[in-house]
Amino acid sequence: MTTISTKPIAGQKPGTSGLRKKTPVFMAPHYLENFVQSIFDVVGTRTQDGRGKTFVLGGDGRYFNDTAAQVILRMAAANGAHRVIIGQGALLSTPAASHLIRLNKTDGGIIMSASHNPGGPNEDFGVKFNMSNGGPAPEGVTEAMYKRTTEITAYHILETADIDLSKIGRTAVGEMIVDVVDPVSDYAALMESLFDFPAISAMFKGGFRMRMDSMCAITGPYAVEILEKRLGAAAGTCVNATPLPDFGGMHPDPNPTWAKALMDEMFGPNAPDFGAASDGDGDRNMVVGAGAYVSPSDSLAVLAANAHLAPGYKAGLKGVARSMPTSAAADRVAASLGIASYETPTGWKFFGNLLDAGRATICGEESFGTGSDHVREKDGLWAILLWLNILAVRKQSVAAILAEHWAKFGRNYYSRHDFEAIASDKADAMMAELRGALATLPGTTLEGLTVQAADDFAYTDPVDGSISKAQGVRILFEDGSRIVLRLSGTGTEGATLRLYLERYAAGPDGLDLDPQMALAPVIRAAHTLAQIESFTGRVAPDVIT
Ligand code: VG1
Ligand code: CO
DSSP, X not given: OEEEEOOOOTTOOOBTTBEEEEHHHHHSTTHHHHHHHHHHHHHOSBOTTSOBOEEEEEEOXXXXXXXXXXXXXXXXXXXXXSEEEEEEEEEOOHHHHHHHHHXXXXXXXXXXXXXXXXXXXXXXXXXXXXXXXXXXXXXXXXXXXXXXXXXOOEEEEOOOOOOXXXXXXXXXXXXXXXXXXXXXXXXXXXXXXXXXXXXXXXXXXXXXXEEEEOTTSTHHHHHIIIIIIITOXXXXXXXXXSOOTTGGGOOOXXXXXXXXXXXXXXXXXXXXXXXXXXXXXXXXXXXXXXXXXXXXXXXXXXXXXXXXXXXXXXXXXXXXXXXXXXXXHHXXXXXXXXXXXXXXXXXXXXXXXXXXXXXXXXXXETTTEEEETTSSSOOXXXXXXXXXXXXXXXXXXXXXXXXXXXXXXXXXXXXXXXXXXXXXXXXXXXXXXHHHHGGGOTTOEETTEEEEEEEEOOEEOTTTOOEEOOXXXXXEETTSOEEEEEEOSSXXXXXXXXXXXXXXXXXXXSOSSOXXXXXXXXXXXXXXXXXXXXXXXXXXXXXXX
């Protein structure tokens, strides 16, 4: 074992979901090591009675995943950990890692991923720590890790040859046990315990056709095993199913822009009944019916309204939680079910306490993330399987299910506009000016919309009382329309402005408009109020979801 002296490296501050940087930054001397040592220093590698802890380790297979895994294993051993459970080939989807942490009652886990960000030698890499409940470390813990990176003077590492991670079974690094496990089997068993696999199989047998696009990222092996092998979907249902270090050059973000091939197929002639895609680390999902795109906010609402049709949720839901920028569609479902709804800041770490306390069963974000209390991460394949279960029981098309949902609850027209790679100082100046003007906005009328309230979202966790401030600017209009603006916390270059737009239509008329048309006045009001063009020079977004 050696102790290497090091110096703090600036900028190792975790964002919405872990520390993400350009891969060459992570590969620079001491960069990964400093951050990993800071994790271990904060969470500890020994229990109070001095026994070594057990951790889970895995990643989405992007470039540097394998090398980083070797470093983390050797550092875990040198720091006194007892055991690491690692996916074969150092692979684990984020939800599968969360499950393994919980299943094996470990002390937490390290996930190597930059999620939906592209991967490769010049793209992005990331590391995050999940707690023993399987969920992302809360803000207090990530802050402590960051603080540690600013003080670090040394890290511990074992000098040893690379560990063979290609074979399932037990091996060792120094005195630390390394259990190499099949990344898929425990997760697939969990899915089988939640959903009606016989009903879904029967639907596939009856000719139901699906396209699952894993975008050359981590869900490929999971999707092939579950959809094709266990549920009997036709061979070839899963495409882009081999995880590649650079995701085949794809941008593994399942939205209509980046999963364009899937969208074209689903809106083309001879479209399958159901399409789905997932992101780099497998926690996001996009679902789409033949000619029917499901916005993530609507997906959350439909899943909440129909979850009882799946065996794992037949007792009903305890509550529904959504991130603040996510549309209020799920709130309407919760109200009609007579269950609680919660509005949290962006990022899955804010759902953990609600799930642990049994206050919420299903959670979701507008960014293609939905999940439940089965793990403590959002879970792409889980959402896709719950949709399949609902389709198998209701025997209706996705379009028909959406139409019925809107007829019953009204429709929350919703869209997110992303303005990417803006100079950080310009984005900051724009947000500062907007924040400064919030108090003057109520009563202002523009585009026929009158501002009712405007604030900077702050959240008090109902379980532990922790407070998170400055989580996004909200401008609420009298007719229920809403504008939200915040800067992304997952990017690695410049700033990304996220503009979230919402307008409610009660129906029965006007439920099938193009969302961009329905939202046009709200969009114009947002540009005026935030002075997007004068601050950033941008008139149109780069990505619309
Ligand atoms: C984005 C999404 C957020 C999500 C986060 C992590 O964060 O908006 O909803 O939880 O990514 O998802 P931001 O700060 O860039 O808006 V993932 O799949 O990248 O782990
Ligand atoms: Co992700």
